Amino acid sequence: MHERLSFHIKRDSAIHRLNPLTKLTLVLTLILLAFLTPWYWTPHILAVIFIPILSVIGKVAKEYFTTALKLILPAATFLFIMQAVFQPIGEEIIFHFYFLDVTQESLMFAFRNAMRIIVMVSAFTLFLLTTHPSELMSDLTRRGLPGQFAYVMISTLQILPQMQAKAQTIISAQRSRGLDTESTFLKRAGSIFPLVGPLVFGSLAEVEERAIAIEARGFTSKQVKTSFHEIPDSSNDKILRWSLLFLILVSIVLNLWHS
Amino acid sequence: MAFINLQNLTYKYPLTKTPALQNINLQIDKGEFISVIGANGAGKSTLCYALAGFVPHFFKGEISGEIEVDGIASSKSTLDEWVVNVGLAFQNPFNQISGAKYTVFEEIAFGLENIGVPREQMKSRVEEAMKLTGISNLADRSPYSLSGGQQQRVALTSILVMQPKLLVLDEPTSQMDPIGTREVFEVIHNLTQSGMTVVMVEHKVEWIAHFANRVIALKDGSIFMEGKPSDVLTSDLLIENGFGVSRYTSVAREAKKQGLWKKEKLPVTLFEAAEGFKE
Ligand SMILES: Nc1ncnc2c1ncn2[C@@H]1O[C@H](COP(=O)(O)OP(=O)(O)OP(=O)(O)O)[C@@H](O)[C@H]1O
Ligand SMILES: [Mg+2]
Numbered sequence: 001m002h003e004r005l006s007f008h009i010k011r012d013s014a015i016h017r018l019n020p021l022t023k024l025t026l027v028l029t030l031i032l033l034a035f036l037t038p039w040y041w042t043p044h045i046l047a048v049i050f051i052p053i054l055s056v057i058g059k060v061a062k063e064y065f066t067t068a069l070k071l072i073l074p075a076a077t078f079l080f081i082m083q084a085v086f087q088p089i090g091e092e093i094i095f096h097f098y099f100l101d102v103t104q105e106s107l108m109f110a111f112r113n114a115m116r117i118i119v120m121v122s123a124f125t126l127f128l129l130t131t132h133p134s135e136l137m138s139d140l141t142r143r144g145l146p147g148q149f150a151y152v153m154i155s156t157l158q159i160l161p162q163m164q165a166k167a168q169t170i171i172s173a174q175r176s177r178g179l180d181t182e183s184t185f186l187k188r189a190g191s192i193f194p195l196v197g198p199l200v201f202g203s204l205a206e207v208e209e210r211a212i213a214i215e216a217r218g219f220t221s222k223q224v225k226t227s228f229h230e231i232p233d234s235s236n237d238k239i240l241r242w243s244l245l246f247l248i249l250v251s252i253v254l255n256l257w258h259s
Numbered sequence: 260m261a262f263i264n265l266q267n268l269t270y271k272y273p274l275t276k277t278p279a280l281q282n283i284n285l286q287i288d289k290g291e292f293i294s295v296i297g298a299n300g301a302g303k304s305t306l307c308y309a310l311a312g313f314v315p316h317f318f319k320g321e322i323s324g325e326i327e328v329d330g331i332a333s334s335k336s337t338l339d340e341w342v343v344n345v346g347l348a349f350q351n352p353f354n355q356i357s358g359a360k361y362t363v364f365e366e367i368a369f370g371l372e373n374i375g376v377p378r379e380q381m382k383s384r385v386e387e388a389m390k391l392t393g394i395s396n397l398a399d400r401s402p403y404s405l406s407g408g409q410q411q412r413v414a415l416t417s418i419l420v421m422q423p424k425l426l427v428l429d430e431p432t433s434q435m436d437p438i439g440t441r442e443v444f445e446v447i448h449n450l451t452q453s454g455m456t457v458v459m460v461e462h463k464v465e466w467i468a469h470f471a472n473r474v475i476a477l478k479d480g481s482i483f484m485e486g487k488p489s490d491v492l493t494s495d496l497l498i499e500n501g502f503g504v505s506r507y508t509s510v511a512r513e514a515k516k517q518g519l520w521k522k523e524k525l526p527v528t529l530f531e532a533a534e535g536f537k538e
Contacts, residue, residue, distance in 0.1 A: 008361075134365055138372075155358035209354040212313055214369075216347045217357070217417060221339045223375030228368040230378065 007128040015058035015126075019237040020136040021143065022244075027123045029244040034119040036251040038258040040108075043115035051122050060129040064122070072121045076114040083110035138227035147225065151214075260330070261286035262456055263310070263425065268324035270305065270314055279305040280314075281480040283324070287458070287473075292451045294467040294488070295460045297477035298501060303460040306477065307349070307429045309333075310458060312341035328425055343374060346423030350430040352410030355417070356402045363405070363413055364389075364398040370421045388420035392446055407434035415443065419450075426450070428459040444470045464492050464505045468527035476502060493525035507532035 010016075015023070030051070034043040055064035083106070085097075090105025137150045268283040279302045287293055297303050308314040315322045316338040326333035328345060348355065360366040367385045376384070389395045394412050397405065402413055411434050418426065426447070432440040440463060447457050448470045461467055467474060467488050474491040476484040478500060484491050491497060493508050505527045514520040514536075526532040 132361075134360060137359065151359055206354050209349070209351060210358070212308075212317060212347070213349075213355040213414075214357055215313075215317065215338060216311065216342050217370035217421065218339065218342055218373035221343075221374045223373070226372050226375050226378055226381070228365060228372060228378060228381050 007125075008132050009060055009063055009129050010132075011059045011130075013057060013059040013130070015054065015130045017232050018130075018240075019231065019233040020131050020139045021233075022237045022241050023127050023131055024136075025241050025244045027127045029248050030123040031120050032248050033251050034116045036255040038254055040112060043112055043119050047115045047118040047122065051119065051126060055126055055129075058126065058130045060126070063129055064126060067125050068118075068122060072118055072125070075121070076118045079117055080110045080114035083113055132229065135229045135231055138225075138229060139231045139233075141225065142227070142231070147219070151219075262289040262291075262329060263287035263458075264325065264327040265309075266325035266327075268309060268326060269322070270309060271321045272305075272318060273320045275320075277480070278321075279480050280309065283482060285475070285482065285485075287456060289456055290451050290454050291456055292448060292470060292472045293456075293458045293475060294471035294473070295458060295475045295477060296462065296464070296467070296502060297483075301477040302480040303477055304349070304429050305480075307347060307427045307458070307460060310425065311345050311347035311427045312336070312338050313347070316341070342423075343421070344423055345425045345427060346418035346421055347427045348414045348418045348429070348431050350433050352407060352414045352434065355414040356410065361401060362399050363394065363402055366402045366413060367417050367420050370417055374421070384420055384422075388416050391419065392416045393442060408436060408439050411435060412439070412443070424456065426455055426457045426459075428457065428461075430460050430462070432461065432463065440466060462503060464488075464503065465507075465528050468492055468505070468531075478502075489524070489527060492527045511535060 018026075030046055034046055052061070052064070055061045058064075084102055085100050085106075087106040087109055089109060090103030092104045093101045094104055094107065095102050133154055137154045141147050141150045263286065265283050265285040268280055268285075269278050270280040271278040283306070295303050295306060305314060308318060309326055310328070312333055314320070316333075328341075331344075333341060357366060357369045360369055364385060367388060368381050371381050371384060386395070389398060392412050392415055394409065394416060397409060397413070402410065405413065411431060415428070415431055428447075432443050435443065444466045447459065451457050451472075459471075471488050474484075474486065474488045475482055476491060476497060483500065484494065484497060492504060498504055498508075498512070507526045507529055511520045511525045511532055515525070520535060521538050522535045526535050
């Protein structure tokens with residue numbers, strides 16, 4: 001069992017000190033830029049230069065590159081190959097493999113799309129690495145996101161691994177009573193059925209208890225909630241957010257104008 | 260007037276035929292430490308829910324009679340107002356973890372955030388509460404990484420930190436070892452000394468005998484017997500009706516039949532038993 005279930009790494013950096021909403025806006029801007037700007041090389045520059053630099057500023061470069069190498073790069077490579085091979089565009093065939101043709105256009109196309117995906121995933125990774133989930137939740141509720149909504153979001157993130165662990169326990173328990181979960185698909189589909197009961201009905205009673213527990217701690221209180229974590233929101237944050245929004249607007253306009 | 264006043268309280272869960280609580284009359288003074296015992300299904304948890312406002316504000320169903328705490332009727336209050344004065348912790352610690360917090364410290368602060376306690380007070384209140392229940396060393400751990408007994412302490416602390424006037428505990432030590440149980444009883448005992456009122460469902464009769472002011476024995480939703488622990492926990496009627504008693508009581512009871520126990524009164528704790536057999 002992990003001691004901590006969030007990605008967040010507690011460090012003191014310029015990015016950690018940004019307001020969560022500012023960071024969220026930054027993520028959104030990066031993604032939109034990667035997808036909208038007409039210039040072919042934008043996503044490449046963001047993925048290869050800009051985001052890695054941000055990870056260094058955020059003092060999470062090591063963790064960022066580990067995730068990138070283990071997770072993001074393999075996925076993007078797979079996507080690249082699939083699109084390069086199956087994209088029926090362009091004339092100039094570079095090479096030929098049985099019935100598959102790879103053209104220069106399809107290569108270019110696939111390359112850019114892979115880079116876009118890298119921007120998207122790595123921007124989020126960076127966000128998660130530098131943002132405390134409780135801070136994010138408090139900040140968003142303070143800005144008017146309904147408390148219940150924020151609670152569901154964040155507790156799901158936390159409780160999912162617990163549910164998984166519980167499903168595993170139930171499976172082991174059922175298997176030790178002779179339940180077959182390892183043979184053919186159909187047989188397994190049938191034998192999964194006995195697992196549903198304990199997981200769902202166990203959960204319903206649990207949901208009731210959970211509701212009582214958080215209610216007992218004033219969750220539906222009409223008082224204005226306070227937050228233990230001090231959430232930074234400087235004037236720099238505001239300026240940055242407005243600039244980012246402006247950037248988004250510009251890229252949208254450029255995109256419309258070009259097409 | 261008594262701090263807590265239950266008057267002819269009868270309550271039936273929705274879709275059930277027999278009431279879970281029947282004609283309960285109970286007065287509790289400020290600072291009392293009350294222990295509730297009874298078999299499975301006797302209505303102990305339901306009584307806790309009634310005191311904590313969840314019956315009838317959360318569980319619907321039919322209710323009659325009065326529930327009053329500190330002069331306010333539960334029926335005239337709302338749940339979110341009620342929980343500020345009455346704290347509830349129950350048995351399964353896992354389901355009491357909010358799931359919204361990543362450290363024990365934040366978990367305990369959750370209730371304070373909800374009721375709008377200013378940040379400056381929060382830190383000291385949480386630290387104080389953790390010190391009280393002896394979990395200061397767990398502050399930075401994830402609540403999910405703790406043992407059942409530790410989680411129970413966190414659940415208890417999360418309620419204590421809100422400084423309720425009445426503390427309702429439903430088997431709060433079920434997953435604790437003997438040392439942990441003793442410590443929790445001592446903490447609660449000390450709190451009652453400083454004016455908190457406590458109602459606690461508990462099976463560990465030796466500790467009840469040691470610390471509680473009064474025992475309420477529930478059977479089939481009604482109060483079967485009520486009184487001082489040393490009287491109630493040694494009564495023949497209680498034993499004959501299937502309530503669990505201390506092993507020292509059982510031993511002394513057998514011994515009495517064979518003329519080996521000379522005293523009039525049966526013991527509950529080891530100490531009392533040893534004293535009695537010396538004679
Ligand atoms: N949510 C519910 N809906 C319907 N009936 C309920 C509900 N909760 C409890 N009951 C019923 O009310 C009665 C009293 O239950 P309660 O949980 O108060 O008993 P208890 O003394 O706490 O038992 P235990 O020792 O098992 O915790 C039981 O008959 C039970 O079946
Ligand atoms: Mg119960």
